[in-house]
Each structure stands twice: as structure tokens, then as C-alpha cells.
Amino acid sequence: MRMMNISEIKKLRRDTALLYAGGHVEIEGSRPESPGVYMSTAFVLEDLDALLHAQQNGGYMYTRDYSPNHICLEELVAYLEKGDACVCTASGMAAIFCGLLSLVKGGDHVLANAALYGETYDLLENVLCDYGIETTFVDFNDPAAVEAAIRPNTKLFYTEIVANPLTVVVDIDRITETAHKHGAKVMVDNTFTPGIITPLSHGVDLVVHSLTKYINGHFDVTGGAIVTSRELIGRAKYFMTLFGSSLGPLDAWLALRGARTLDLRLAKQFDNAARLAEALSKHPKIQAVHHPSLPTHPQHELASRLFSGGYGAMLSFAMDNSREKANRFIRALRIIQFVPTLGGYKTTLSHPTSTSHKDLSEEVRLRMGIHDGLIRMSVGMENPDDLIADIFQALDAG
Numbered sequence: 580m581r582m583m584n585i586s587e588i589k590k591l592r593r594d595t596a597l598l599y600a601g602g603h604v605e606i607e608g609s610r611p612e613s614p615g616v617y618m619s620t621a622f623v624l625e626d627l628d629a630l631l632h633a634q635q636n637g638g639y640m641y642t643r644d645y646s647p648n649h650i651c652l653e654e655l656v657a658y659l660e661k662g663d664a665c666v667c668t669a670s671g672m673a674a675i676f677c678g679l680l681s682l683v684k685g686g687d688h689v690l691a692n693a694a695l696y697g698e699t700y701d702l703l704e705n706v707l708c709d710y711g712i713e714t715t716f717v718d719f720n721d722p723a724a725v726e727a728a729i730r731p732n733t734k735l736f737y738t739e740i741v742a743n744p745l746t747v748v749v750d751i752d753r754i755t756e757t758a759h760k761h762g763a764k765v766m767v768d769n770t771f772t773p774g775i776i777t778p779l780s781h782g783v784d785l786v787v788h789s790l791t792k793y794i795n796g797h798f799d800v801t802g803g804a805i806v807t808s809r810e811l812i813g814r815a816k817y818f819m820t821l822f823g824s825s826l827g828p829l830d831a832w833l834a835l836r837g838a839r840t841l842d843l844r845l846a847k848q849f850d851n852a853a854r855l856a857e858a859l860s861k862h863p864k865i866q867a868v869h870h871p872s873l874p875t876h877p878q879h880e881l882a883s884r885l886f887s888g889g890y891g892a893m894l895s896f897a898m899d900n901s902r903e904k905a906n907r908f909i910r911a912l913r914i915i916q917f918v919p920t921l922g923g924y925k926t927t928l929s930h931p932t933s934t935s936h937k938d939l940s941e942e943v944r945l946r947m948g949i950h951d952g953l954i955r956m957s958v959g960m961e962n963p964d965d966l967i968a969d970i971f972q973a974l975d976a977g
Contacts, residue, residue: 601655662806671789674803685711694742697936748878792922849889911973921957
């Protein structure tokens with residue numbers, strides 16, 4: 580029986596294609612039902628002709644460059660994001676770094692959304708500036724401010740579709756139109772929103788993911804991915820290989836395994852998040868709840884237009900601006916665990932001022948709306964009534 584190629588797989592419905600994309604590993608005379616883990620540093624070549632063929636066609640030589648596990652995972656992630664090509668990296672931040680360097684160089688200007696993951700903000704503000712890449716941070720939901728911040732050397736617009744941790748939704752259609760009008764490219768971190776939007780379909784030029792989060796979804800992999808066109812992928816691949824930031828074969832295998840159930844997990848997580856957001860919005864000790872499913876969310880209508888199948892599984896809520904009260908709340912929880920990551924099958928929470936945004940000044944954090952009473956929650960697959968009961972008893976205990 581002949582195995583389907585990726586062109587044939589793309590013609591299938593998504594829930595079927597997720598089970599077959601990235602499963603093509605040939606062994607003479609047969610093939611494994613599940614691809615193996617190729618724990619080899621390098622691959623034996625027959626002669627110099629074989630070496631040349633591998634060099635010209637992306638063949639297997641050295642695992643820092645390629646391995647069968649990378650190829651399988653990259654095919655699946657490219658399918659998920661409707662991209663031409665994908666490069667997987669050792670972490671989400673490695674994907675962001677290599678993606679940025681593939682699009683900008685010294686003397687270029689980046690226009691970035693003011694609401695960003697803290698370490699991305701740190702990279703743009705405090706690292707790339709030392710190499711002649713300037714960044715201006717502006718509210719991407721303010722068209723006039725965006726236009727005013729554009730310079731002749733603006734080469735890139737950078738944003739997340741849903742900002743971490745306040746779930747601010749960006750009108751990516753408008754941002755892409757504006758950027759391309761001025762000759763700039765658009766790069767998006769889609770870690771928060773797999774399964775509900777494919778930014779490349781909205782004109783975005785390059786998408787990055789932390790595979791650590793939803794795509795793997797099982798708390799046992801650290802990885803990243805860059806998805807873009809065949810035209811742009813070469814430079815991203817070059818930096819990934821040069822910096823030695825490739826994903827290990829076992830991690831690639833685990834992420835591929837995790838991605839097979841992505842849509843099943845997300846459907847439950849999206850529903851749970853919407854139910855938690857509604858319940859939390861009615862509790863007297865909660866001052867604000869941030870989730871696009873709520874009619875009170877400032878971008879609820881925008882999210883309803885952009886997203887398909889849900890509003891995401893990330894939410895945040897604000898209590899009193901008190902580290903002590905936040906600590907008492909965290910200690911009182913029985914089911915939900917304090918883990919500084921997101922996207923797994925269990926519900927976890929994080930304290931942004933102490934984790935993702937700890938390296939930012941208090942002034943910058945407060946300008947973003949992040950204070951000691953803000954809790955970010957990654958909603959999992961539990962029974963939602965158990966989650967609501969756990970949160971409410973912890974709130975009452977505090």
C-alpha cells in the first residue's frame with residue numbers, strides 16, 4: 580500500500596490530516612506505523628557523490644542540520660500553519676531569535692506591539708539594539724500611533740495575535756495591510772492561538788511557535804518552530820544551524836506525537852476557558868477577567884471575526900494588587916498548579932510579575948497593565964466544575 584504524500588494529505592479534512600502528516604519515513608520494503616527516534620549524531624554517506632546530493636537536497640548528514648525526526652515534525656507544523664516550509668528549533672525563544680535575524684539586520688527598524696511576552700520584549704529592547712537593530716513599541720490597536728511610528732527603515736512589524744498575559748487581540752488584517760503598504764514584513768508569534776487562526780492566511784510573512792506549549796501539549800518537550808514561505812525559510816534555517824539551536828530527535832518525536840491530538844485537546848480547553856472566564860467574572864474578589872470570549876472584552880467582536888472554533892485557552896484575572904494575597908491564593912489551590920509555562924493538558928497558573936515579565940521594570944509592567952495581583956491561567960482538560968470550585972475555595976481562603 581502506497582503512503583499518501585503531503586500534497587494528498589493536504590486535501591483531507593484537518594482532523595484526518597493531523598493523523599497522517601509528518602509520518603513518512605521509508606524503510607526498504609516496509610515502513611513503521613510510528614516513526615522511530617533517530618538518536619544518531621550523524622549519518623553514513625556512501626561517497627562524495629552522496630555527500631553532494633545530501634548538501635543540495637537537504638539530505639541527512641549531521642543532526643544539527645537535519646534528521647528524519649525533524650523532517651516529520653516540520654511537515655506537520657507547516658501543515659498546521661498553512662505554510663510552505665518549517666524549521667524546528669530547540670525552544671520558542673530560539674525560533675523568535677532566528678526568525679527575527681532572518682528578516683532584519685543592523686540599521687533596520689522594528690515596529691513591535693507594546694503588549695508582548697516579556698522575554699521577547701527583552702530581546703528586542705535590550706539585546707538587538709546592541710547590534711544596530713532598533714525597536715519602537717506601540718499599541719497595535721491604535722492605527723494612528725502605528726502610522727506615526729513607521730520610519731523609512733522600518734523593515735518588520737512584530738506581534739502576537741493574542742498578547743501575553745492580558746489577552747489583547749490584534750487586528751492582524753489591518754496590521755499586515757499597513758506593513759506591506761510601507762514595504763515591511765510581518766512576523767507573528769502564534770503560540771497562544773493554534774487551531775483558531777492561521778496568520779499566514781491573513782498575509783503574515785513568518786510565524787513562530789513555542790512547541791513547548793499547545794502543539795506538544797504534554798509538559799515534556801522544549802522546542803520552537805518557524806513557519807514561512809520557501810523564499811524566506813532558507814535564512815531562518817541558516818541561523819538555526821549556525822547557532823546550533825536545533826531540536827533534539829527525541830524532542831521532535833515527542834512533539835510530533837503530541838500534535839496528533841492537538842485539535843481534540845484544544846476543543847475541550849477552549850470550552851473550559853470560556854466557562855471559567857464567565858464564572859470568574861461574577862466573583863466579588865475578582866476585579867477584571869481577560870478572555871476574548873467575554874462580551875466585555877474590548878476586542879470580543881474582533882476575536883469573533885478572526886477566530887474559528889473558540890477564543891483560546893489562555894485567560895488572566897486581576898485580584899487586589901498584592902503579592903501577599905496572590906501568594907495566599909496560589910498556596911490554597913488544590914488542583915491547579917503553579918507552573919511558569921502554558922499549553923499543556925492540565926490547568927496551570929503563572930504570576931507574570933514573577934515569571935514571564937520579571938525582567939521588565941515596574942513602570943513598563945504597570946503601563947502594560949501587569950501588577951502583583953494579576954494571575955495568568957492556562958486552562959486544561961479537567962471537568963470545568965472542578966476547576967471553578969478549586970479557584971473559588973482558594974479565593975475565599977485568601
